[in-house]
Amino acid sequence: MTSSRIRRAALAAAGVTLLSVAGTACAGAGGGGAAGDQSTINVLMVNNPQMVDIQRLTADNFTKQTGIKVNYTVLPENDVRDKITQEFSSQAGQYDVATVSNFEVPFYAKNGWLAPLDDHIAKDTAFDQNDILPSMRQSLTADDGKVYAEPFYGESSFLMYRKDVFAAKGLSVPPNPTWQQVADLAAAADGAQPGMKGICLRGQPGWGELFAPLTTVVNTFGGTWFTKDWQPQVNAPEFKDATNFYVNLVRAHGEAGAPQAGFSECLNNMTQGKVAMWYDATSAAGQLETQDSPVAGKIGYAQAPVVRTKNSQWLYTWAWGVQKASKKQDAAWKFISWASGKDYENLVGSKLGWSKVPAGKRASTYTNPDYLKAAGAFAAPTEQAIAGADPRNPGVQPRPTIGIQFVDIPEFTDLGTQVSQRVSAAIAGSESVDAALDAGQQLAEKVAAKYRGK
Structure with a gap:
């Protein structure tokens, strides 16, 4: 391909x-x-x-x-x-x-x-x-x-990992891991095979690219884009903690070219054995398990990592x-x-x-x-992830709109994309997370002003 x-x-x-x-x-x-x-x-x-x-x-x-x-x-x-x-x-x-x-x-x-x-x-x-x-x-x-609309395919998100790589190192991935456990496993798997990095996480700018996985991390760290009454929280401590964790993890143990890596790039990295783990869409599993995939049968599947919430996957x-x-x-x-x-x-x-x-x-x-028979490795984890996703209550606080990995307003496409560009720059090392999210807070305030009091 x-x-x-x-x-x-x-x-x-x-x-x-x-x-x-x-x-x-x-x-x-x-x-x-x-x-x-x-x-x-x-x-x-x-x-x-x-x-x-x-x-x-x-x-x-x-x-x-x-x-x-x-x-x-x-x-x-x-x-x-x-x-x-x-x-x-x-x-x-x-x-x-x-x-x-x-x-x-x-x-x-x-x-x-x-x-x-x-x-x-x-x-x-x-x-x-x-x-x-x-x-x-x-x-x-x-x-x-x-x-x-009618769905062509549906997805949630989960953690995909190389069973053989972790078995060779005497390590196991829990079925319901925490993000700290994932970070530790990424460090352990980094360099496990020649050219292999510990994990692939999207770094490509875009509200539907970088911020799809990152917003789920924000949710489970206790953060949110907006409170129920439209107070922006982009530079709140929880949002910053989640983003720093994500950026530091991908910088330390993530894929080569991470600031340009989206779903397709991470799929290629996982298929080609360049990474040991990947947190992303459940729909990727079907591509990893095709008969001609070099990693078919080698992949394990765990639920989306958590910190403060029971679940953190998207829908x-x-x-x-x-x-x-x-x-x-x-x-x-x-x-x-x-x-x-x-x-x-x-x-x-x-x-x-x-x-x-x-x-x-x-x-x-x-x-x-x-x-x-063909999807036995991932059918049950996928069904579990989809069933466990809660778009009305994805975090620790009430939200102003429905949505897990997005805020369901038209303005989020521009807001999420602009903030993602700054976070991608932080992954590239050209900007700090604090500066990126402080700028994002100002952008979010302009959006919130349109909805506050409605």
């Missing part, structure tokens, strides 16, 4: 798109024919491995079954979020479907950017909406009670949402019904291997014997 950096360089050079063969010719974004033509749709999505898989499977399966061609535009996470926000806020209708998360859905729906899916769901009895895990259904349902889903301005909503739903359906999971299992199934969204996945 091409490395993420090479993919990103190619995408930047090409402009934007990476088209599925299902798109045929060079239709590109917006090349789906006349408005209302249901024979072609345009899909804008993040470049995670599961999305790469669906590109490979679309033409010979979905298009062959329905006659609907799909033009995919694929971008790295930070870039795709920006583009989706621009596209959906303008309601230009250039894209029919996009990958949105449980972060965006509530305010996208409130702003009228997404089309409700309830009528389609009601007519499509084969889709089986009740099989979608309750936490996922709830996270994609807006305040008006309508469903605005997240990449889901398919339909732009309200789309003139091809019937075709868009057919794509979503296929991509989020049971049959697609069976297709991935039979064609690509059951460990690569985009799981974490359907109850039936965790009773499927074929999936459990």
Whole structure:
């Protein structure tokens, strides 16, 4: 598989798109024919491995079954979020479907950017909406009670580690470790094999990159972005303690190039044996356990590390949402019904291997014997992590909005990203954590002023 950096360089050079063969010719974004033509749709999505898989499977399966061609535009996470926000806020209708998360859905729906899916769901009895895990259904349902997206895969977060590396050193990883235990284990594993570092932690700027794991650390250290009455806490002692711990750990025992490392880079590091541990999304396990993975069968899985809370994992889903301005909503739903359906999971299992199934969204996945046979190493820890996540009470104090690894307001994308840039600089050694978070406190105060008293 091409490395993420090479993919990103190619995408930047090409402009934007990476088209599925299902798109045929060079239709590109917006090349789906006349408005209302249901024979072609345009899909804008993040470049995670599961999305790469669906590109490979679309033409010979979905298009062959329905006659609907799909033009995919694929971008790295930070870039795709920006583009989706621009596209959906303008309601230009250039894209029919996009990958949105449980972060965006509530305010996208409130702003009228997404089309409700309830009528389609009601007519499509084969889709089986009740099989979608309750936490996922709830996270994609807006305040008006309508469903605005369907999950492609769901995830929580946990600790992944090399069982063989720790066994060789006579060490074990607890099933429910503390962060101090993880730090000690990272120190012990650093250099255990040539070129191996103790742990991989995201350092790449972005509210959905660096601050996805880091905010869970903040939560369990007793910190929060805002109190219930919108008092910012970015430079409070608990937030600083958590961030200093994270920065010091990755600087001392983390991966090479940590300030530029996101999910894809850490996945590559773990797969290539360059790190002994990795705290990140549960969805990564399927990639680590593929038949062609050099570390398949060597990985152990523990729950997200804690300090002051019982749990500290996140809850997240990449889901398919339909732009309200789309003139091809019937075709868009057919794509979503296929991509989020049971049959697609069976297709991935039979064609690509059951460990690569985009799981974490359907109850039936965790009773499927074929999936459990392939995913036995991580199915139970994943299900436990998803079930234990509590987006309404993720820390030690009440919160002003729902969300574990994010604050569910539109302004958090800019706030989290700006603060993450300063924290990434601290990981690089060019700024102190105190200076980064003091600057973040000022930014957070401006955001809080908009909400205080509402």
